[in-house]
Amino acid sequence: MESEISIRVKKLTKSFNGNKVLDNLDIEIRKGETLGILGKSGIGKSVFLKHIIGLMKPDSGEVYIGAIDIVPLPETEISIIRRMLFGMLFQTGALLNSLSVGENVALPLREGTGLTDAKINNKVKEKLELVGLKDIEDQMPDSLSGGMRRRVGLARALVMDPKIILYDEPTSGLDPIIANSINYMILEVKKVTGATSIVVTHDLNCMNIIADRVGLLYDGKIMALDEKEKFLNSKNPYVQQFIHGKIEGPIKIG
Amino acid sequence: MAQNSRKASAFDSGMQRIGEILTLLYRTLYFSTVAHRNLKGIIQQMSEIGVESVPMVSLMAIFTGMVMGLQAGHELLKFQAQEFLGVGVAATLVRELGPVLTGLIVAGRAGAAMTAEIGTMQVSEEVDALRSMAIDPVKYLVMPRFIAAMIVMPLLTILTDVIGIGGGFLIGRAQLGVRLSAYVGHMVDFVTLKDISNGIIKSVIFGGIIAIIGCYQGLKTEGGARGVGKATTLSVVDSFILILISDYFITHILY
Ligand SMILES: Nc1ncnc2c1ncn2[C@@H]1O[C@H](COP(=O)(O)OP(=O)(O)O)[C@@H](O)[C@H]1O
Ligand SMILES: [Mg+2]
Numbered sequence: 227m228e229s230e231i232s233i234r235v236k237k238l239t240k241s242f243n244g245n246k247v248l249d250n251l252d253i254e255i256r257k258g259e260t261l262g263i264l265g266k267s268g269i270g271k272s273v274f275l276k277h278i279i280g281l282m283k284p285d286s287g288e289v290y291i292g293a294i295d296i297v298p299l300p301e302t303e304i305s306i307i308r309r310m311l312f313g314m315l316f317q318t319g320a321l322l323n324s325l326s327v328g329e330n331v332a333l334p335l336r337e338g339t340g341l342t343d344a345k346i347n348n349k350v351k352e353k354l355e356l357v358g359l360k361d362i363e364d365q366m367p368d369s370l371s372g373g374m375r376r377r378v379g380l381a382r383a384l385v386m387d388p389k390i391i392l393y394d395e396p397t398s399g400l401d402p403i404i405a406n407s408i409n410y411m412i413l414e415v416k417k418v419t420g421a422t423s424i425v426v427t428h429d430l431n432c433m434n435i436i437a438d439r440v441g442l443l444y445d446g447k448i449m450a451l452d453e454k455e456k457f458l459n460s461k462n463p464y465v466q467q468f469i470h471g472k473i474e475g476p477i478k479i480g
Numbered sequence: 481m482a483q484n485s486r487k488a489s490a491f492d493s494g495m496q497r498i499g500e501i502l503t504l505l506y507r508t509l510y511f512s513t514v515a516h517r518n519l520k521g522i523i524q525q526m527s528e529i530g531v532e533s534v535p536m537v538s539l540m541a542i543f544t545g546m547v548m549g550l551q552a553g554h555e556l557l558k559f560q561a562q563e564f565l566g567v568g569v570a571a572t573l574v575r576e577l578g579p580v581l582t583g584l585i586v587a588g589r590a591g592a593a594m595t596a597e598i599g600t601m602q603v604s605e606e607v608d609a610l611r612s613m614a615i616d617p618v619k620y621l622v623m624p625r626f627i628a629a630m631i632v633m634p635l636l637t638i639l640t641d642v643i644g645i646g647g648g649f650l651i652g653r654a655q656l657g658v659r660l661s662a663y664v665g666h667m668v669d670f671v672t673l674k675d676i677s678n679g680i681i682k683s684v685i686f687g688g689i690i691a692i693i694g695c696y697q698g699l700k701t702e703g704g705a706r707g708v709g710k711a712t713t714l715s716v717v718d719s720f721i722l723i724l725i726s727d728y729f730i731t732h733i734l735y
Contacts, residue, residue: 276608279612281608281611281612301616305611305614305616306614308611308612308613308614309613309614312612313612314609314612316605316608316609316612317605318604318605320604320605320606320608320609321606321609322601322606322609322610323606333613333615334613334614334615337613337614337615337620338613338614338615379609382613383612386613
């Protein structure tokens with residue numbers, strides 16, 4: 227059973243100026259699964275993801291990637307783990323605006339490997355195709371729509387063949403049709419790569435399509451983590467309030 | 481009590497800032513050892529800093545030179561020593577005003593632009609994205625700007641010196657009838673190689689200060705577009721202060 231576990235977070239706590247965003251948060255993510263974390267805006271979804279990949283240091287707690295707790299590691303060592311294991315799609319793509327699409331996707335290869343230009347170009351093409359894009363290497367990020375930016379951002383996240391992919395609100399701000407095309411792209415990526423994935427979002431439809439298990443982030447903790455069907459039918463009042471968007475309930479608004 | 485602890489925390493945060501800036505400097509120097517692998521980035525930054533700064537630097541230099549021509553010419557005329565106008569203008573520019581004024585203008589234009597660019601990248605998660613791809617932002621963003629600023633600053637300073645000396649001559653010629661041969665001749669006799677090299681050393685150090693402060697404030701940016709504006713202001717103010725303070729100490733050490 228132990229070998230099935232890919233990521234384990236223990237008692238993760240993080241405050242900003244006295245505001246406790248993560249409060250003794252515990253969770254295990256299984257190898258190869260797609261875990262969805264739901265939560266309202268500003269509740270700490272991005273902060274949670276950034277702790278998994280070591281972009282933020284917690285006040286206390288542990289983040290095991292396999293058998294290694296990355297919390298005490300220096301940036302140089304975390305960086306090596308990121309290069310070997312992680313890819314992350316940021317909320318609005320986080321493409322470098324001064325680089326073309328092709329240069330953006332190629333960036334991790336150029337900076338982190340000794341591959342030849344020809345090999346890099348092939349890889350860039352392959353990943354862009356995986357996210358449904360062709361012949362857009364020379365465009366600049368400014369000229370792309372929101373959906374395209376996510377696709378390019380995902381191609382870039384995939385270019386080092388990560389074993390763990392983190393998605394920060396992959397569909398927020400997109401119209402329902404484009405959002406769905408992103409959802410199916412994420413499913414496709416999962417099928418092709420078999421990577422362990424964590425998706426944080428407030429988009430229920432996105433969860434419905436892509437997640438194996440779903441949890442709710444509230445009050446600094448993960449509540450009601452379960453298989454998707456069971457989660458959606460759960461009697462947990464927090465879950466019920468969130469998935470039906472009820473104004474009355476234990477989740478405070480604001 | 482409360483007053484005391486507030487003072488203490490202001491002091492602490494000041495010390496923390498200095499510590500962070502020195503750490504950034506150290507890491508930038510560390511990555512400067514592999515600068516040759518990113519020549520493209522360095523050249524691009526050199527051209528950006530140059531393009532930002534050349535027009536303002538030229539304008540500043542010509543008027544500074546002309547004002548010095550007026551002021552010094554007026555004094556020298558009392559002693560019938562207007563022949564020495566070139567020495568006065570050149571020595572002041574080469575030793576002192578050239579590097580400092582150029583530094584202030586580059587800080588205000590190119591340093592501010594660095595902060596705005598990196599600050600925007602910080603608040604739009606591009607800096608986090610770099611780190612998520614195992615790319616060190618200090619290596620990728622700071623080092624090329626640091627090297628480029630230290631190369632471009634002396635070039636711009638020489639430009640300031642030359643244009644300023646030219647501006648001084650224009651006024652000397654028009655108002656005092658100073659001949660070019662006298663203007664340049666005395667200048668060459670009195671302004672030493674040491675003056676020139678010291679001015680260059682200053683400008684290189686100022687370039688380093690501008691880039692480190694500009695990048696530091698950019699990387700520290702938080703809180704959206706408003707935060708970028710705030711960081712940009714801080715970057716210019718801090719660079720100004722550091723240029724002026726370090727100018728004193730460098731002069732002290734070099735002369
Ligand atoms: N770098 C930071 N400095 C201070 N506060 C932060 C920082 N990052 C996030 N926060 C705060 O933490 C809380 C959670 O933020 P976030 O994880 O971005 O929410 P979301 O669930 O919308 O992704 C917010 O109140 C936010 O203001
Ligand atoms: Mg977020």
